[in-house]
Amino acid sequence: MTSRFRLGLIINPLAGLGGSVALKGSDGVAMEAIAKGAKPKAHLRMQQALEVILPYRDEVEIITASGPMGEALALQMGFHVRVVHEVGDETQAEDTQAVVKVLLNETLDLLLFAGGDGTARDIFAVAHDDMPVLGVPAGVKIHSGVYGITPHASGMVVKMLLDGELVSLMDADVMDIDEVAFREGVVKARRFGEMLVPAEPRYIQAVKMGGIESDELVLADIAAEVIESMDEELFIMGSGSTVAAVMAELNLDNTLLGVDLIKSNQLLGSDLTTVQLIEMTDELPTKLVITLIGGQGHILGRGNQQLSPQLVRRIGKENIIILATKTKLKALEGRPLIVDSGDPELDRELCGYYRLITGYHDYVMYQVANPDLD
CATH class of the missing domain: 3.40.50 (Rossmann fold)
Known part of the structure; x- marks a missing residue:
């Protein structure tokens, strides 16, 4: 029997909360966003990505954190799940970094995460240079080049890997902007570094997409x-x-x-x-x-x-x-x-x-x- 594809999974439950309530992000204002009526959607975005590989679920082992950061959704969808880190009901950026640190001890084929540019920054801060990652876009700000162009596109890249297609790896930029300044109408962009992502131009977004921010x-x-x-x-x-x-x-x-x-x-x-x-x-x-x-x-x-x-x-x-x-x-x-x-x-x-x-x-x-x- 061949070994299962080892898919690290991280969901940032707070990602994208600020978008619908005009806060232009969720960094530092997640509770304010919820108070304004925002509903968490990151798990739905990850669900869209994982639906693409549902026919392969017996061939995939999902290695993740407890509850809302991955376990709940993966079990709900019928995947084989192994929890390697426990988190509380309310998560912070530190939880994302803590999960990544644990996953560094695993031999992952890919780390799939749902979030925005802040989540990508958190992962970049602790991940190894040779860890392949792929983002499912779930944040308000998606300037980094480590994301699929849509959640479905991210899932298609994972499917290509499961099908054994020849997928190269490339370094992609991790970008973010100053949300405080952005809320005041000022765009201050910064490049934080690079992470290794599957190089599939049909599905992976570029950093530069046009428009004022880009x-x-x-x-x-x-x-x-x-x-x-x-x-x-x-x-x-x-x-x-x-x-x-x-x-x-x-x-x-x-x-x-x-x-x-x-x-x-x-x-x-x-x-x-x-x-x-x-x-x-x-x-x-x-x-x-x-x-x-x-x-x-x-x-x-x-x-x-x-x-x-x-x-x-x-x-x-x-x-x-x-x-x-x-x-x-x-x-x-x-x-x-x-x-x-x-x-x-x-x-x-x-x-x-x-x-x-x-x-x-x-x-x-x-x-x-x-x-x-x-």
Whole structure:
């Protein structure tokens, strides 16, 4: 007899409580949400996922916590269940972490959990890097890339594993926002790290899904990549909101429609002129961080004329860092990026393919090619 598929199961009973009562989350306000009439739904979301694998229940052993964190639902659905951790009727984030710590001693094939970004953070805080996990979306905030696009989709991924299909594993981002600020209309996104998830693009959601909140997450991803790669050189920070996101992550004042200069995460000059930039970077290793104008594709010569041909040539093509959201790139519909430095010879020299930063450890190759220079 072959051994059963060992499925770790965690349900965060409080996940998603704040959504229906306009609290934009459940972190720290679960009791307030319940007082406002919110009803727990995480177990229903997990039920939708597990229904997909009901035909396989004799082949699955569910290893979980007592009561509302997994045991009750799994038994109700007729699965083989082994309880490895006892919890009370009222659960906290600490309970999720405690269950994960116990499950680390088990040889799981997959840890399936129902919750939101806060739950993913709690699991990430204690899980091992090599523990495969998959989230069933049950929270108000689902920005992390560790979730199925729906509960049913999460169940389909588990079914693929049970069917013996070849499913790769990938690292996916654990993201969350500051709910207190979010309730005041401010989105402050943060990337906490990565967890290992089944790499099935049909069913696993991406971090970047469009919309205002996701746009903030994309910019935070891009900023994190730039900051991680910064060294002791000078960095000229061009204009535009994408570059501004890097400055914001560094907690530095930014000239949205101007050009600033930084070194070692310190601001050396704001809204600098061409002359100032040339003088302040004279004979010093310098990199240039720029982005494109949405819809147009210009990276030089539109809104950043302070970046003179003399300065750009001295910096060198290899030291130009281009940032772009994939949304802006897709809006170009295949058109190349454009340079209009005022020096046609320099424009020709700058043509070619660049590795654009589009997220955290996420890049695309894209062409700079002025049509008028063909």
